[in-house]
Amino acid sequence: MDLPDYRSTFDSMESVARKVATSLGWEREARLIALNREWGKIFGDPIARVSYPSALLDKELVVACSSPLWKRELTYLLPEIRTKLQNACPDLAGISLVFRTVRPFSPPLSDRRKVPLSSVPIESLWIRAEEIASRLPPPLRERGRAFVLQQLLQGQFLADSSSAPSPSAS
Numbered sequence: 454m455d456l457p458d459y460r461s462t463f464d465s466m467e468s469v470a471r472k473v474a475t476s477l478g479w480e481r482e483a484r485l486i487a488l489n490r491e492w493g494k495i496f497g498d499p500i501a502r503v504s505y506p507s508a509l510l511d512k513e514l515v516v517a518c519s520s521p522l523w524k525r526e527l528t529y530l531l532p533e534i535r536t537k538l539q540n541a542c543p544d545l546a547g548i549s550l551v552f553r554t555v556r557p558f559s560p561p562l563s564d565r566r567k568v569p570l571s572s573v574p575i576e577s578l579w580i581r582a583e584e585i586a587s588r589l590p591p592p593l594r595e596r597g598r599a600f601v602l603q604q605l606l607q608g609q610f611l612a613d614s615s616s617a618p619s620p621s622a623s
Contacts, residue, residue: 485509488542489561495541496534500527505560507553514538514548517555524552578605 474483485506493501503523508515518524527534531550539546582605586598 481509484544486561488514488545491541495537500530500534503527503558504552507555512548513551514545515551515553517558518552519555519558521554524554527552578602581605 471480471483474480485508488506488509492505495501496504503519504516504527506514507517516527518527535550538550579602582598582602585601586594589597
């Protein structure tokens with residue numbers, strides 16, 4: 454008895470995922486996430502550091518810029534940016550690019566470089582969070598402490614340094 458060729462009868466996971474994303478209307482979001490992953494490789498530094506694709510609409514790609522100065526600079530570099538984008542992503546060939554200044558500028562989480570923290574900076578951040586939360590009314594202290602600690606840790610990761618802020622700094 455001959456066994457069927459299962460490779461030809463089953464679709465690959467990629468094609469199944471693509472069909473599901475299309476049926477749910479997620480195809481654009483999936484393309485935007487893939488473009489975000491490749492943005493640094495396509496454009497390199499400093500363009501990838503000061504911009505990222507923030508929205509993919511029907512006929513335009515919205516690129517977030519860190520400042521009005523960079524928005525103007527990227528507008529001047531539009532032909533070069535369009536060429537590099539078309540070479541990397543041929544399916545975006547007919548799309549127009551729109552640059553927008555975004556405040557606060559925060560690239561997608563996967564692009565942020567996290568700095569490993571040692572226990573000493575974390576303890577100093579915890580002390581600072583305790584100090585700030587002690588000023589809150591008693592019912593809000595616990596949630597306030599967690600929120601402040603989260604904000605301090607995010608600031609620590611975005612600062613791109615392994616030294617913690619001093620407990621006397623606010």
